[in-house]
Amino acid sequence: MPPLPSELAYVPFVSVEHMMGLVHHIGIENVLIDLADEIEADFKRWELFDKTPRVASHSDVGVIELMPTSDGEMYGFKYVNGHPKNTKEGLQTVTAFGLLADVNSGYPKLLSEMTVLTALRTAATSAMVAKHLAPKGSKTMAMIGNGAQSEFQCLAFKAICGIDTVRLYDIDPAATEKCARNLQGTGLTVVPCKTGEESMEGAQIITTCTADKQYATILTDNMIGEGVHINAIGGDCPGKTELHRDILLRSKIFVEYPEQTWVEGEIQQLDKDHPITEMWQVITGQAPGRTDAKQITLFDSVGFAIEDFSALRYISKAIEGTEFFTQLDMLADPDDPRDLFGMLERSKG
C-alpha cells in the first residue's frame, strides 16, 4: 500500500454543500452580521494590506479574474468569472472559489467554494457601508434587479441596518416573483413593484444590482429624491454601469479601492479629478461620511479582494470543530522535503 499523505499535505476544503450546511447551522442572518463585522474590522486596518487591482483575463463573452491580497500573516485570493450570457445557457453569471494560505510557509490553509460566500460577503459589505452612510432610521429599501444577489442584499440590510420593508423591481417580473417568494417568512415586508419609480417610493435606501447591460441607465436623475443612500452593485466592469452620470454629479461618492473603481465602477463615467471618498477612511474616522440629511450618498461598489479575504478568514474559523469541510490531498509533502522524487517512487507501492 502506498504511504498515506502526511497531515501537512491536507488542505481543508469547504464544498458548496458544506457551505450551505454551515450557513444554516449558524443562521443566515447571523452569518451576514458576522461577515459585516469581519469586513469592517479589515477596513479598519486597510493600510496594512497588500493591495493590487484584480488580474483580469477578458474574452468577448466574459471575464475571469484573480483577486489576491495579504495582511502579512495570511494570503488570500479569489477566482471569479463574470459571464452575463451564462444565465441564458442555464449557467451562473458568476462562480467563484477562494484560497487562504499562510504567508510564513506559503502553504494553503483553506480552499472554499465562493459562489455562495461571495453573495453573502457582497451583501454584508453593502449593509455594513450603508450602516455608516444611510439616513438614520432607514426602514425601506428599493431593490432594483432581483437576480441571484437580491435576496442576500435584502436580508443583510434587515439584519445589519434594521430595514423592515423591501420594494422589489426587475425588468423581468419572473425575477421579482422569485425574489418575493424567497423572502416569504423572513420577517421582511415585501412589495413587488411594476416600475423602478414605484419601487423607490418612500425608500431611504436604493440598491441597484442588475447584471447584463452595457452602460445601462437603471436610474435616471429625476427618479432620485434628496437624502437617500444609493448602493450601486451592478456596475462592476469596464463598460458596465447602471446610473446616469447626472446622479453621480449630485451625489457624494464612496468607493472601496479607487485604482479599481475608476476602471470598473460607476465613476468610470466621471473625470479622474472628481472627488471621491475611500470607505475605509470613513470607517476609521479619517474622512467624513454623510454630512447633511439632504445629501445623496452613493456607494459605488465593485467588490474588492479584502472583502473576500475577510470572508475566507471567517469561514476558516467558523468550520473549526464542525463537520462542514473535508481534507483535500492537495500538497505533496515528502518526509524529506528534498526528496520529492523518492516520494513519487515509493508511491508505486
Add this chain to the structure above:
Amino acid sequence: MPPLPSELAYVPFVSVEHMMGLVHHIGIENVLIDLADEIEADFKRWELFDKTPRVASHSDVGVIELMPTSDGEMYGFKYVNGHPKNTKEGLQTVTAFGLLADVNSGYPKLLSEMTVLTALRTAATSAMVAKHLAPKGSKTMAMIGNGAQSEFQCLAFKAICGIDTVRLYDIDPAATEKCARNLQGTGLTVVPCKTGEESMEGAQIITTCTADKQYATILTDNMIGEGVHINAIGGDCPGKTELHRDILLRSKIFVEYPEQTWVEGEIQQLDKDHPITEMWQVITGQAPGRTDAKQITLFDSVGFAIEDFSALRYISKAIEGTEFFTQLDMLADPDDPRDLFGMLERSKG
C-alpha cells in the same frame, strides 16, 4: 434530503496521490516526453496566448505567486509559493496547485495538485529547450544542485535528449547521495562528484538548480569550457541568481518571457539592452538557436505560465477514462441560475 449538486457543479480534482498514480500508470519517462511535446506545441503558438508576468506577493521569508494565462479557449493559472527556509522546517520550498477553466463559460474544468506536476513540467521544459540548443550527440550532463528537482531533470534529459551519464554535485553530500540513490535502476550512469568543477568534466550540458542563495555564484567563468549548453533553473527570483555575470557575457542567452526574465532570471545582472533570444522564436524558426559549435548557449529559465497551462491541459486529457481523479462539489449550480438563494434555502432539507 438536500438535493444533490448537478453535474455542472463538479470539478475534476487530481490529488497528489492521484497524480503519482497517473505518472506510474503512464510511466514517468513517457509523461516527460508527452509534456515536452505539449509544451513545445504551445511555444509554437506563443503569440496567441494572453501573457502577463506572474502576480507576486512578497514577504520577508518567501513569495506567493499566481501565474495566469489563456489561449482564448482555455484559461489556466497556477498558485505557487517559494520559501527557501521551509526545508529547514521540514516543509517543501515550493508547493503548487493549478486550475483550468473554460473561457466561454468561466467555469473551472480541472483542479490539480501541481507540486509534482511542476517538477515534471520544469524538467520537460528544460530538456525540450536543450533538444534545440545543446551540442548534437550530448551524452553527459552535470547536475549541480541535487535537491527536489534534480532527479526529474536527469530523467527528462535522458528521455528527451538522449543523455546517458549524469555527474552530480551539491554542497551537501547527503543531497547527492539521495539523488544518486533515486536514480539507481533508471538506466543512467550516475557519477557523484566532490566539487562543481569535477561534475563538469566531459559534460556537454550543465544544469544548475540550487535554491537558497541570494546572488550565489554556483558557476564562475573559468569553470565553463566552450561549446556547452547551460540550463540554469535556480535563478528565478529578484535577487536570486546562480551564475557569475562573466558567464552571461560569454553566452548566447535564451529566455521564456523577457518581461519576467529581466526581473527574475540570471539576466537581472545585465544591462537591459543586452541581446537575448525568445525561445519560442527559435522553436518556430523565426530566430536562430545555436549558431556555432564553440558557442555557449544558456537557457535562463524562470518558469512561465504557459508551461503550466500545457501541463494542466495534458493532465486533463490524461485522466479521461481513468480513476486518477475525484469530483469536487466546488461550484454552486442552482436549477435557475438567478435562484442562488432558493438553492441555499432548499438545501436545509
